[in-house]
Amino acid sequence: MAQTVPEAIxxxxxxxxxxxxxxLKNYLPDDYLVYYEPEIHGRRPDFVIIGPDLGLIVLEVKDWTIGTIVQATKDxxxxxxxxxxxxxxxxxxKKAEEFTFHIMNFLKQDTNLIQTEGRNMHKLKFPCGYGAVFTRLHTTDMTKHSLYNVISPQFCLARNEIDPDNEDFSEEVLxxxxxxxxxxxFRLREPLSNADINAIRGNLLPEVRISADYREPVPHQDQILLSMHNLKTMDIHQENYAKNIGDKNRLIRGxxxxxxxxxxxTRAVLLAxxxxxxxxxxxxxxxSLSRYLQQLIDIKVKEVQQEGEQASLFEPDEEQTPEGKIDVxxxxxxxxxxxKVIEQQLPNLIETLKSNNQLIEKYDAVxxxxxxxxxxxxxxxxxYLLNPSTQSLLLVEDRAQEIYKRKRTYVQDTGLNFQGRSKILSINYRNTQQIVRFAWEFYQRNSTLKDKVVEQGFEGEIIAPKATPRKGPEPFxxxxxxxxxxxxKVSQIIKKLHEKEKVPYDEMVILYRVKRLSSKDYIGTIQHTLKQQDIPHYWISENPESKRNYVKNDQQVKISTIESSKGLDFQAVFIVNVDNMPFFLEEDENREASLLYIAMTRAHKYLSLSYSGESKFxxxxxxxxxxxxKEKRDSV
Structure with a gap:
């Protein structure tokens, strides 16, 4: 069974x-991708099929009958x-052909997808084909009315060739x-790799891009320049979630x-x-998370705008749709x-809004x-901020990362019922298998909330992570x-990762629990050591202003409290001074276990935990x- 986007038509x-x-979903191989009406840089072909041993195929679908067709020519x-x-x-x-050439023009811009040598140098390293599908015409109709004279049988499918209920249908023929x-x-000598297929998806469908290295705008350019050499793409299920969350109120728990x-x-930009x-x-x-979200949304909006500009080259008369307004x-x-209020005034504001909620500006989506x-x-x-006619509220949460004691019931607090309108994401795509296993085992051993862990659930439960597809080194x-x-020791490892493993400085973060304690100046020691080793660094959590000015891609190692790192991620994470956890002034030990779990799961590939004292953790x-x-000795 092929994977489809969307999952249901x-x-x-x-x-x-x-x-x-x-x-196509039921009869194509499991490793094939089938897109229905994907928006590709201003164009919407009916179907796009991507297969590792196939390449790419575009299909144009028509529900015409013989009685619908007056005359047919090759053009x-x-x-x-x-x-x-x-x-x-x-x-x-011809329409499918135009869509295909349009797609190929974009794919050729990615050097990872073109041949670098031989007589086909600068051409795509995989074939692109196209055809037409007539869902209400049989092969006998096509023959009798000479339609095969204007479209070769090789490049079209008729009803009896796509309908499993038809006695002439054959999976092999399809x-x-x-x-x-x-x-x-053009037959592929070797199947396309996962990286190749992800590159195709990422180039054709920009909203599936998770991240790409980018340089800060230079003075004469008013745009973020993307480099596609470090392209990462969302898993197929995440892509489907973003596109098919549904309208009105929704809850995603992951x-x-x-x-x-x-x-x-991605959802915010799609709605806009x-x-x-x-x-x-x-x-x-x-x-700091709001700053990161703003940067992420800005990148995605730029991509959509660039799509529109490029599409206008092909369709100059088509009016471009402006983007909606997104406040972060x-x-x-x-x-x-x-x-224009402070939190202490919030109860009074809510009481006022209960009697007249028209006093406040509404948002069509939150x-x-x-x-x-x-x-x-x-x-x-x-x-009260939400437009009652749209009720478009998306809540995203992970109770295992809850570090503040919040009492709430979504139905009572928002007036919206999320029962049957929630999705659960249990697969971790950020971390390696080693980090996921290490972090989750720690959480289960050190949090008394482990009894609330469930495989599935609605409100209040903690979701256990399932398998992650990536592997890496064990945490250090x-x-x-x-x-x-x-x-x-931390600075030595940072230098080694940067120089030998080519990990950018801005893909590394040092996380601490407390900055100072009695006579110990932890943050001072961190900054002094990095400066001594000529390691550029930026202290995210120094003050509110430094959080607002946070930019990830600035070629500097980040320093942050664990709280300020929520929602962020890095290739390498260094959790220092673990002996200050659980923090002796914190009564809620579950909060401390959640904090350390959060810190561990910020890491994509490299995780380091260090300490010089003793504590429960x-x-x-x-x-x-x-x-x-012991495992290492036994394996020798």
Missing amino acids: KRTATAGERLLFHT EWTIFGKNQQQAFEKNPY IEKIINMFKIP VAGSGKTLILA RENPDWNILVLCYNI YNFHSLLKNKL LIDEGQDFKQEWLQLVS IYKTNNFKDEMQ TEYLDEIKGELK
């Missing part, structure tokens, strides 16, 4: 499109349209015809690293594109800058990231005599170190 699709969708068909008026349509095969829809025979923030940002007159609000708790705030900035951090009153305020645990030695780490040493 929309109700407005024609009967023929629905038939073809289900046939143009005359048909009976609405009210039986004659209309002129481009030959469906696949053989699709495989041969190439004007120039484990750390499941792509919640990326889905939310589809509803250009809407006012859209994106909310979170952390200042952390909650307290919303109060201060938008509503999207909340890290919803587990929101208080009951905050959600009540959101309910080490103990030193003092914090100064600890930071010397370091005792656990000592135990893990001993087990790892």
Whole structure:
């Protein structure tokens, strides 16, 4: 069974499109991707098929009957349209050809997808084909009415070739015809790799891009320049979530690293594109996360605008749709800058709004990231900000990352019922298998909330992470005599990762629990050591201003509290001074376990935990170190 985007075809699709969708889904190989009406740089082909041993195929679908067709030539068909008026349509095969050339022009811009040597140098390293599908014409109709004279049988599919209920249908014939829809025979010597397929998807469908290295704008350029050499793409299920969340109120509950923030940002831009007159609000708790969300949304908006500019080269008469307005705030900035109140005035404001909620500006859509951090009153305020006619509220949360004691019930607080309107993301895509296993085992051992862990659920439960597709090194645990030695070790590893593994400085972060304690100046030691080693660095959590000015891609190692790192991620994470956890002034040990779990799951590939004293958590780490040493000895 092939993977499809969307997972289910929309109700407005024609009967023929629905038939073809289900046939392709059920009869093509498991590693094939089938897109229905994807928007590709301003164009919408009916179907695009991508297969590792196939390449790329574009299909144009027509539900015409013989009675619909007046005349057919190789270039143009005359048909009976609405009210039986004659209309002129481009030959469906020619239309599919145009879509294909349009797609190829974009793909050739990615050097990872073209051949670098030989007589086919600068051409795509995989074939692109195209064809037409006539869902209400049989092969006998095509023969009898000489339609094969204007479209070769090689490049079209008829009803009996796509309908499994037809006695002439054959799975082998269907696949053989699709495989041969190439004007120039071109067979792949080796199947396309996952990286190749992800590059194709990422280039054709920019909203599936998770991240790409980009340079800051230079003075004469008013845009962010993207480099596609480090392109990463969303898993097929995440892509479907972003595009098919559904309307009105929705809840997404996911484990750390499941792509919640990326889905939310993508969803915001999709809503803005589809509803250009809407006012859209994106909310979170952390200042640094709001800054990251703004950057992520800005990149995606730029991509959509560039799509429109490029599409206008092909369709110059088509009016370009402006983007909707997207406001991004952390909650307290919303109060201060938008509503002109402080949190202490919130109860009075809510009471006033209960009697007259027209006093406040409405948003047509509200999207909340890290919803587990929101208080009951905050959600009540959101309910008054939301346009009651749209009810488009998206809440994204992970209860395992809850570090603030929040009492709330979504139904009561927002007036919206999320039962049956929630999705669960249990697969971690950010971290490696080693990091996921390490972090989750720690959480289960050290949090008393482990009894609330479930595989599926609605409100209040914690979701256990499932398998992650990536592998990497085991987390590095080490103990030193003092914090100064600890930071010397950290700086050595940072240098090594940067110089030997080519990890950019801005893809590394040092996370700490407390900056100072009695006579110990932890943050001072961190900064002094990095400066001594000529390692550029930026202290995110120094003050509110430094959080607001946070830019990830600035070639500097980041320094942050664990709280301010929520929602962020890096290739390498260094959690220092773990012996200060659980923090002795914190009564809620579950909060401390959640904090360390959050810190661990910020890491894509490299995770380091270091300490120079003792605590309940370091005792656990000592135990893990001993087990790892024993496993290593036993394997020798």
